[in-house]
Amino acid sequence: MDVKIPALIADICTKADVKFNGSRPWDIRVNDNRTFSRVLKHGTLGLGESYMDGWWDCDAPDDMLSRLATLQADAKISNYLNPGIVLHVLRSRFTNMQSARRAFQVGEEHYDIGNDVFAAMLDPRMIYSCGYWEYANSLSQAQEDKLHMICRKLELTRGDRLLDIGCGWGGLAAFAAEHYGAEVTGVTISREQKALADTRCAGLPVDIQLADYRSLTGTYDKIVSVGMFEHVGHKNYATFFKTVRQLIRPQGLFLLHSIGKTPPATEPDRWFDKYIFPNGYIPTPGEITNSLGAIMEIEDWHNFGHDYDLTLQGWRDNFDRAWPQLAAKYGPRFGRMMQYYLAASMANFRSGRGKLWQLVLTPTGRGRAYRSVRLQPS
Numbered sequence: 001m002d003v004k005i006p007a008l009i010a011d012i013c014t015k016a017d018v019k020f021n022g023s024r025p026w027d028i029r030v031n032d033n034r035t036f037s038r039v040l041k042h043g044t045l046g047l048g049e050s051y052m053d054g055w056w057d058c059d060a061p062d063d064m065l066s067r068l069a070t071l072q073a074d075a076k077i078s079n080y081l082n083p084g085i086v087l088h089v090l091r092s093r094f095t096n097m098q099s100a101r102r103a104f105q106v107g108e109e110h111y112d113i114g115n116d117v118f119a120a121m122l123d124p125r126m127i128y129s130c131g132y133w134e135y136a137n138s139l140s141q142a143q144e145d146k147l148h149m150i151c152r153k154l155e156l157t158r159g160d161r162l163l164d165i166g167c168g169w170g171g172l173a174a175f176a177a178e179h180y181g182a183e184v185t186g187v188t189i190s191r192e193q194k195a196l197a198d199t200r201c202a203g204l205p206v207d208i209q210l211a212d213y214r215s216l217t218g219t220y221d222k223i224v225s226v227g228m229f230e231h232v233g234h235k236n237y238a239t240f241f242k243t244v245r246q247l248i249r250p251q252g253l254f255l256l257h258s259i260g261k262t263p264p265a266t267e268p269d270r271w272f273d274k275y276i277f278p279n280g281y282i283p284t285p286g287e288i289t290n291s292l293g294a295i296m297e298i299e300d301w302h303n304f305g306h307d308y309d310l311t312l313q314g315w316r317d318n319f320d321r322a323w324p325q326l327a328a329k330y331g332p333r334f335g336r337m338m339q340y341y342l343a344a345s346m347a348n349f350r351s352g353r354g355k356l357w358q359l360v361l362t363p364t365g366r367g368r369a370y371r372s373v374r375l376q377p378s
Contacts, residue, residue, distance in 0.1 A: 006036050016067040025060035026067060032056070044074050048271035048344070052336045061340065062316075065347035072353075074269070110276055111168075111190035117330070117338075118169070120322035121315045125171035126196075129227035129257060130308040130356045135377045139314035142307070147175045149375040153300070153360050154222045154253050156180040163187070163220040163247060165213050166228025170197030170206065177204040185218070187211050189231075213243055222253050229258035233281045237291035245295045250363050253370070254296070258283060259308075260355035276341050288359070299370040300360040308349040308356050316342045 005013075005020060013020070019027045032055035038046035050056055058064050068074075111118075122128055123140040131142030132149055150172065156162065158181030164173050167186030170193075176182040183205040188194050189212060197208045213232075223244055232240050244254055261282045268280055289298070319342065323335055348354035362370060 004033065004036075006040060009036055009039065012068065012071060016071050018064055018067055026058065026063040028064060029057045030055075043270060045270035045274060048275070048337075048340050051340045052275075052333050054332075054336070061343035062313075062346040062350070065344050066350040069347045069351035069353055110278070111188075112192040114330070115169075115192050115196050117319075117326060120326065121319045121338075123314075125175065126169040126200075127171045128168050129311075130259075130304070131311045131314075132304060132375060133307045133310045134304075134375065139311065139318070142311065142314075143171075144175075145375055147172055148179075149373065150224060150226070150255055150257070150358070151176055151180050151182075152375070153358070153373045154224060154255050156182055156222060159183065160221040161185070161219070163216070163218070163223045165216075165223065165225040165244075166231075167193075167197060167208060168227070169193050170201045170208060172224065172226060173197070173206045173208070174201050174204055177201070177206050182222075185209065185220070187213065187216065213240065216243065216247060218247060219249060220247055220252065221249055222255075223248050224255045224257070226255075226257040227259075229256055230277065230280050230282060233279065234283065234287050234291075237283070237287060238293065241292055241296055244361075245363060248363060251366060251368065252363065253299075254361045256357075256359045256361065258357055258359075260285065260288075260303075260305075260357045261353065262355070271344075272341075275337055282354075292361070295364055296361045297364050297366075298359055299362055300358075300372040302358040302372075302374070303355055304358075305349050305352075305354055305356040308354065309346050312342050312346045312349070316346070 013028075020030055021027070032050070032053075035046075035050045035055045038050050038055070040046070042049070051061070118126060118128065123131075123143045125140075125143060125147075127143040127147070130146070131139060132146035133142045134145070136142035136145050154162075156176060160180075160182045162173075162176055162182040162184045164176075164184055164186040167173050167188050170186055173184040173186040177184050184207070186197060186201075186206060186208045188197065188208065188210060191210060194208050194210045201208060213228075229240070248254055259282050261284055263284050263286060268277075268282070272280060292298070316339070319338055327335060345354075349356070360370065360372070
């Protein structure tokens with residue numbers, strides 16, 4: 001196929017050592033020359049959509065996208081200004097896209113797509129967040145190690161009242177109840193997650209609620225939030241931490257597990273915003289610390305972003321194995337969407353741009369020293 005490559009795209013790909021219609025796994029096979037104009041017009045949204053539509057293929061899209069991410073190719077393309085990108089930037093900066101009115105949108109558009117998809121893709125406990133691979137050699141072990149580390153960082157003991165903000169399918173809630181004797185309240189904005197979590201946590205001291213964090217009441221010994229802060233939005237960080245402080249006892253501990261990024265703050269990726277996590281926003285360190293005010297203190301900040309690449313590889317392998325049984329129900333475009341999602345996410349962490357943080361926070365004036373915890377080999 002005769003491929004006429006725009007100069008901007010040719011320059012970026014040359015620097016990333018990515019060729020068009022080359023023979024290496026990370027080279028791009030162009031099936032439709034309209035790919036280039038679509039990328040120039042819509043940036044990362046155009047790149048992802050053109051893959052979903054079969055306009056290009058790649059044997060190792062995670063490797064290819066990692067090479068481009070290292071060069072921050074998305075920012076270079078975004079500088080080729082067009083009305084769609086400009087509107088997205090303005091909306092992200094000046095609109096509260098994570099308001100209470102929009103709180104359930106990500107649940108309806110992503111987490112509710114089908115429990116069968118997530119059950120096939122994730123580990124047996126259905127933990128939809130980064131595992132801890134320091135001593136693990138399988139996805140299920142990495143997730144179990146992560147759950148133990150969270151509970152130990154929280155100094156969780158029998159009888160503790162634990163609030164899990166963003167409880168997913170109840171994996172952490174059930175684990176904390178079974179292994180540490182906690183009484184858990186789990187909160188999700190996904191109806192499908194709640195339905196399955198109720199079933200999976202049956203018989204345990206676990207209560208799963210369908211609610212936005214801003215509506216929560218009560219008092220808890222410990223609070224945890226894993227993989228939910230990415231849906232809060234920087235305009236709501238102060239409200240989020242004030243809510244946590246109101247819910248936690250003066251001697252309590254709060255663990256925040258979140259994807260992060262280094263400055264400068266950038267707008268959410270347009271493809272991810274449209275197809276995966278609507279209204280999502282990844283925090284910078286300064287955005288977190290500036291929002292804490294004088295009400296909470298950081299006791300520990302643990303980064304293991306490298307482990308997210310390994311976790312995503314496990315999810316990809318599971319999804320690829322299960323796809324022949326799911327394809328008739330969901331269709332080829334959905335399958336390519338999921339493949340692109342996992343590959344682009346791997347690239348984000350493999351390139352070092354994506355971080356994975358666990359923070360332990362305490363109410364200001366707690367009056368007790370905290371000892372940082374890292375999981376030791378069993």
